Amino acid sequence: MGKRFIDGLDFYEMVAAGAAVLQSRAENVNALNVFPVPDGDTGTNMSMTMAYGAGQLKDKADAHIGRTAEMLSKELLKGARGNSGVILSQLFRGFAKSVHDLERINAAQFAAALQQGVDTAYQAVKKPVEGTILTVSREAAKHAAHMARRTADLALLMEEVHRKAEEVLAKTPDMLPVLKQVGVVDSGGQGLVYVYEGFLRWLKGESGDVLEAAESSPQPAEPKAAAAMFMSGSAQSQLETGQIEFPYDMEFFIHLADDAEPFDEDEFRAQLSRDGDSILVIADGADVKVHVHSRKPGDVLNLAMRYGELSRFHIENMRETHRSLIGADAGVSSSDRPSPAAGAGQPAAKVSAVQEAPQPESAYPENSAQTVPLKPFGMVSVAAGDGIARIMESLGADLIVSGGQTMNPSTEDLLQAVESVAAETVYVFPNNSNIIMAAEQVKELTDKRVIVIPSKTVPQGMAGLLAFSAAADADQNERAMLAAISAVRSGQITLSVRDTSIDGLDIRKGDYIGMLDGKIVASGPELLEVGKTLLDKIVENGEAIVTLLSGQDADESVTEALVSYLETAHPDVETEVHVGGQPVYHYIISAE
Numbered sequence: 001m002g003k004r005f006i007d008g009l010d011f012y013e014m015v016a017a018g019a020a021v022l023q024s025r026a027e028n029v030n031a032l033n034v035f036p037v038p039d040g041d042t043g044t045n046m047s048m049t050m051a052y053g054a055g056q057l058k059d060k061a062d063a064h065i066g067r068t069a070e071m072l073s074k075e076l077l078k079g080a081r082g083n084s085g086v087i088l089s090q091l092f093r094g095f096a097k098s099v100h101d102l103e104r105i106n107a108a109q110f111a112a113a114l115q116q117g118v119d120t121a122y123q124a125v126k127k128p129v130e131g132t133i134l135t136v137s138r139e140a141a142k143h144a145a146h147m148a149r150r151t152a153d154l155a156l157l158m159e160e161v162h163r164k165a166e167e168v169l170a171k172t173p174d175m176l177p178v179l180k181q182v183g184v185v186d187s188g189g190q191g192l193v194y195v196y197e198g199f200l201r202w203l204k205g206e207s208g209d210v211l212e213a214a215e216s217s218p219q220p221a222e223p224k225a226a227a228a229m230f231m232s233g234s235a236q237s238q239l240e241t242g243q244i245e246f247p248y249d250m251e252f253f254i255h256l257a258d259d260a261e262p263f264d265e266d267e268f269r270a271q272l273s274r275d276g277d278s279i280l281v282i283a284d285g286a287d288v289k290v291h292v293h294s295r296k297p298g299d300v301l302n303l304a305m306r307y308g309e310l311s312r313f314h315i316e317n318m319r320e321t322h323r324s325l326i327g328a329d330a331g332v333s334s335s336d337r338p339s340p341a342a343g344a345g346q347p348a349a350k351v352s353a354v355q356e357a358p359q360p361e362s363a364y365p366e367n368s369a370q371t372v373p374l375k376p377f378g379m380v381s382v383a384a385g386d387g388i389a390r391i392m393e394s395l396g397a398d399l400i401v402s403g404g405q406t407m408n409p410s411t412e413d414l415l416q417a418v419e420s421v422a423a424e425t426v427y428v429f430p431n432n433s434n435i436i437m438a439a440e441q442v443k444e445l446t447d448k449r450v451i452v453i454p455s456k457t458v459p460q461g462m463a464g465l466l467a468f469s470a471a472a473d474a475d476q477n478e479r480a481m482l483a484a485i486s487a488v489r490s491g492q493i494t495l496s497v498r499d500t501s502i503d504g505l506d507i508r509k510g511d512y513i514g515m516l517d518g519k520i521v522a523s524g525p526e527l528l529e530v531g532k533t534l535l536d537k538i539v540e541n542g543e544a545i546v547t548l549l550s551g552q553d554a555d556e557s558v559t560e561a562l563v564s565y566l567e568t569a570h571p572d573v574e575t576e577v578h579v580g581g582q583p584v585y586h587y588i589i590s591a592e
Contacts, residue, residue, distance in 0.1 A: 002153040003203060007104040008068030012054075012061035015072060018198030019050035025194045031498070032187035042187035045082030045408055045434070049089060050195065052079025052410070064103050069096035069113075077441055078412040084188040086411070086437040087121050087133055088195075094120025107157045111144035114161070123291060124437070126249060127318070131175030133188030140165040140196070155203040162196045169193055182502055246277050246293035249316040250300055254288040257308035263288065271303055293318070377477070378423025379468070381461055382409060382431045385582030388458055388549060395465035398423070408434055411441040418442055418450055425449040425474045427481070431461035433518070449474065453481045456518070457490035458549065458582070459590030491516045491538045491589035493531060496523065512586070527555065527586060531562045532569075534589065539570055543591035546573050549580030550587060562587075 006014070022029075022043075029043025053076035062068045073096035076089035094117035099105055105113065118141045121134060128134050143164040147157050172186040173179040179186060256263050265288075269281045276294040288307075294300050297315055304310055381397040383389045384407075389400045398421045403409035414435075418426045426448055430439045433456040443450045451474065455461040467484035468477055496511045507513060507523045514522035514534035522533035539546060546566060550559050559577060566575050580588060 002155040004152050004154065005104045005106055006065065006110070006154060008062045008065040010104075011065050011068050012057055012072075014199045014202045015050075015057070016054045016198075017202040018195035019047070019054040021198035021201070022050050022191060022194045023047045029187050029191045029194070032184045032190055042082065042084045043191060045085040046088055046188070046191040046195075048410070049076060049080050049082075049085035052076070053089075053092070065105055066096075066100045066102050069099050072096065078410065078415065078445070080411045080438050080441060082408045082434045083437045084133060084191060085408075086441060087125065087188065088192070089441075090121040090124040091117040091137055091192075094118065107152050107154050108148040110154060110157065111141070111148040114141040114144050117141070123289065126251070126316075129176065131172040131179060132186050133192050135172065135175065136165050136168045136186070136189035136192055139168040140192075155200070158196070158200045158203050162193070162200045165189075165193045165196050178502075182500060244319050246275075246295055247317055247319045248294050248297045249314075249318050250294055250297055251289075251291045251312075251314040252301075252304070252310050253312045254290060254304050254307050255309045255311065256286045256288065260308050261306045263307045268303075268307070272300065275299070374422050374424045376424055377468070377470070377474070378421035378426045379429070379465060380414065380417045380421060380426055381429040381465065382414075382435055383458065383461070383582075384584070385549075385551065385580045387579040387581040388588075391462065391549075391578060391580075392465060395462060396468055397429075397465060403432075403435070408432065408438065411438045411445070414439050415442045415445050418446055418448060423448070425451065427464075427468070427477070428452045429455045429461040429464055431455045431458050451478050453478070453485065455485050457488075457492070457590075458580075458588050459488050459490045459547070460485035462590070463488045463592075487592060489517060489538050489541075489543060489591040491534050491587075491591070492585045493527065493534060493587045493589075494585050528558050528561050531558065531587065532565050535562065535566055536569070538589060538591045539566075539573055544572070544574060545576070545592050547576045547578065547590045548587055549578050549582065549589070551580055551582045551585045553583075554586045559587075 003010075026041075026043035026047040029046065030041035032043075033041050053072050056075040056079070057068070057072050060071060062071070069092070073089070073093045076092050080086045080089040095113040097120065098113035098116035099109065102109065114137075118134075118138045121137060122128055125134065140161050144157060144161045147160045151157055169185050169189045172189055173184070176186065254263075265281055268288075269279055272279050272281070272290075272292050272294075275296060276292045279292045281288060281290055286308075290304065292300060301310065378398045379396055380399050380401060381392045382401045382403050383392055384403060389402075392400060399417050401409050401413060401417045403413070414428060418428065428439045428442065428450060430436045430452065436452065436454050436456070439452045443452075453461075453464045455464050463484040464481040467480040469480065472480065492515045493512055494515075496507050496509055496513050499509050500507050503520055505520060505523050507520070508525075511523045511525055512527050512530040513520050514530045514537075516534060516537050521537050522530045524530050535546070548559065548562065550556075563575050563577060566573055582588060
């Protein structure tokens, strides 16, 4: 009979083995990323997240699995990088909740902990998409619960969990059109499979050779073009807006009251399901976290108020968001507000130093935020490039976190930046879609009010900073910033790092690629020609102001030629040029 129980020290060893396998395979996971841009890839983010957590736990692991899992959960949350790293941390967070009071666990308890990890991860993602790490983790946990009724051997159980995860991973291209188009499986799901492989190898007694075993295992297939059919690169574009049956995405908390109706979690969930879906109800003592998609948000809130007081509301119209994503809704008119770069040369309203973001060993003075009185508002912005940092400072950023596409800052990096700003409310501008989830986790780690403005690009971040008004309150500023970032079209030009075929374009490694709002719209061997094509597309809706931020690899003669082309081909467009100094992107372009 194999291992029937694991304690906290065993669990640490499993985690260390999982981190080792993932670290040895990070580049394989990176190779599965859909877009051929040099970025902070999934494998790198997941590996750094796991390595940080395992490293912090070394020599601190407790024989009590509840205490060890809780320590790991906290460290993974702080070290989480990118969306994939945050989701991974949430899987372990839910696991820790499940085993909190236990000294050791058996197969059934291990399976239950995997399931609670899935529930917690789904709760952390506002709009879960099938065919991702979430799907792989969910189906593997479901299979674990089934197998735990058949075996008490944790090695046999983990072998089945790993097998099921691989099986579901292989099906992800059939669930997410963009994966099928490029011919790859989901990168986050692959990363999770490697973590599970490490768990399994330790349980089978192979931990001493885990790195060697990982390196000698079959490698995932290289990305290739899918010839079976042509699909749009946007998963959202496969859905009609009218098909969103329950349009209101709702999140809020209920603080249960003694003088209210008794709360029954299962009954409450059943009531929500009568006219809703994507339901998550997580009760933690007197507080209940609720997530639901509904047709009638008023009815949901009236139902919830029967059990206590409501707080931390978030309600979003998904039909409106979907129209915006597929381009059917242009959002706020660009004529309503000035260009983000228009104020770049103006004196800043306050003097503040641009600082490099800390690594886990921070250079910030300890308790620096408490040495001066707190002002009402502060702003933290992520940027790469001295020129961009100076522009953001001139627009009001108190502190610049160094990072971006090639290195996503961790939640801990962002937390230390927030704590270093002497303000009661701090706005955080991630300026990259892969940093937003890490920024959101900061809210749970600080007593300050943190408002994350979900800027996906540097131009959006600049627009959000410019929208700030000292005369407005926190919520008014948030609304203004959200409107500002939605009005900006963002383009980037960089070099392709791999051959691929996507969105009808055959792209070769080393080609220049032009992206507009996250979609590749131009590619070719000549920087100037790709730039012209991108400029034509970025102003096709009548945008009046174009701002070019030249990167460290930009060619001055190409910059001048692009400006000349705009003046000739689009004479009504006002053009501004600034030296951004950013790596990776030869040009970052905004249009309003």
